[in-house]
Amino acid sequence: MKTHVITADPERYEESCLSGAADLLKAGELVAFPTETVYGLGADGTNDSAVKKIFEAKGRPQNNPLILHFSNVSECSEFAECDDRFYALADAFMPGPLTVVLPSKGICAPSVTAGLDSVAVRVPVHPVARSLIKACGKPIAAPSANLSGRPSPTTADHVIKDLDGKVGIIVDGGACTVGLESTIVKLDKDKATLLRPGGITLEMLKAVLGEVAVAPEVLSPPEPGAVPLSPGMLLKHYSPKAPLYLVRSEKHEKRAEFFRKSALCGENAVICFEGDAPASKNVFYLGTREDEAEHARRLFDLLRLADEGGAKRIYAPMPSGDGIGLALQNRMLRAAAFRIKDI
Numbered sequence: 397m398k399t400h401v402i403t404a405d406p407e408r409y410e411e412s413c414l415s416g417a418a419d420l421l422k423a424g425e426l427v428a429f430p431t432e433t434v435y436g437l438g439a440d441g442t443n444d445s446a447v448k449k450i451f452e453a454k455g456r457p458q459n460n461p462l463i464l465h466f467s468n469v470s471e472c473s474e475f476a477e478c479d480d481r482f483y484a485l486a487d488a489f490m491p492g493p494l495t496v497v498l499p500s501k502g503i504c505a506p507s508v509t510a511g512l513d514s515v516a517v518r519v520p521v522h523p524v525a526r527s528l529i530k531a532c533g534k535p536i537a538a539p540s541a542n543l544s545g546r547p548s549p550t551t552a553d554h555v556i557k558d559l560d561g562k563v564g565i566i567v568d569g570g571a572c573t574v575g576l577e578s579t580i581v582k583l584d585k586d587k588a589t590l591l592r593p594g595g596i597t598l599e600m601l602k603a604v605l606g607e608v609a610v611a612p613e614v615l616s617p618p619e620p621g622a623v624p625l626s627p628g629m630l631l632k633h634y635s636p637k638a639p640l641y642l643v644r645s646e647k648h649e650k651r652a653e654f655f656r657k658s659a660l661c662g663e664n665a666v667i668c669f670e671g672d673a674p675a676s677k678n679v680f681y682l683g684t685r686e687d688e689a690e691h692a693r694r695l696f697d698l699l700r701l702a703d704e705g706g707a708k709r710i711y712a713p714m715p716s717g718d719g720i721g722l723a724l725q726n727r728m729l730r731a732a733a734f735r736i737k738d739i
């Protein structure tokens with residue numbers, strides 16, 4: 397299949413430039429498109445054979461459900477049982493980087509929910525994503541537009557590297573502004589559970605819902621032999637090819653010294669904060685130490701760049717765990733298959 401790339405600058409695109417992509421979706425084919433979190437690999441969420449192509453293109457296990465993307469909150473209730481807690485979350489955070497898992501009305505394509513009786517719904521805030529969903533006229537089922545297990549794509553270039561020839565159109569809408577996948581919260585009758593941390597933080601969810609449980613898998617590896625609920629709960633996910641080690645230390649200066657020394661060996665790639673180690677072709681900066689939102693935007697790109705430089709091993713700092721740091725920690729622990737280096 398020949399892959400076409402079309403450009404839709406979020407600041408100044410014409411909606412008509414998306415009509416070819418919308419037609420392709422309506423015809424049951426795949427389109428990769430930008431969202432504020434990461435690029436998505438989309439298919440018409442009501443067409444089961446179209447949705448199956450997503451699993452095939454990514455090499456994604458069939459038993460892992462997908463998120464349904466809508467252009468408006470009001471459309472979610474056609475597919476999911478939306479209660480007051482959902483609407484309270486929607487008022488606060490939608491459109492935006494939040495996915496809510498609700499009881500399914502069984503209307504979407506069965507492969508979307510992988511046979512579960514719940515469905516995950518999200519309304520992205522990215523204008524190009526919303527225009528595309530609106531033009532398609534159906535909710536779009538979409539996971540991240542990468543090969544399963546690889547770092548998620550935050551630019552169209554990442555999508556091309558993973559999926560060239562496997563997708564009809566890639567819509568290039570620039571770099572993603574959040575850079576990590578959406579927050580996922582599951583609403584059961586009597587409780588709310590954070591399944592995946594993201595740009596909408598645990599603290600923000602608690603401000604609306606009160607109590608929010610955190611799924612144990614968020615920061616722990618799965619029990620040996622356990623069947624994970626989703627790929628993001630596996631021991632290893634979002635991974636570069638070279639082994640990643642998360643460097644943890646009480647003292648920032650000690651960690652910076654470790655990065656500086658490690659960067660002297662050309663076989664290492666070092667992902668660190670500005671000022672930690674001098675610029676070099678194997679040193680990649682997350683941004684200033686305090687700016688975790690910037691670390692989130694850059695993380696997946698840096699993991700790919702470190703690989704492309706041919707690194708034998710990659711070192712990166714263990715994130716804080718507060719605010720968006722919880723999402724960073726969740727992704728980086730998996731990317732590192734829980735390898736932590738205490739110094």
Ligand code: AMP
Binds near residue numbers: 538
């Ligand atoms: P992504 O990997 O970004 O495509 O996000 C899809 C993730 O959403 C899955 O891996 C699950 O963690 C979550 N998800 C989607 N649908 C459901 C569902 N019905 N129940 C629980 N989690 C879901």
Ligand code: MG
Binds near residue numbers: 539
């Ligand atoms: Mg993914």
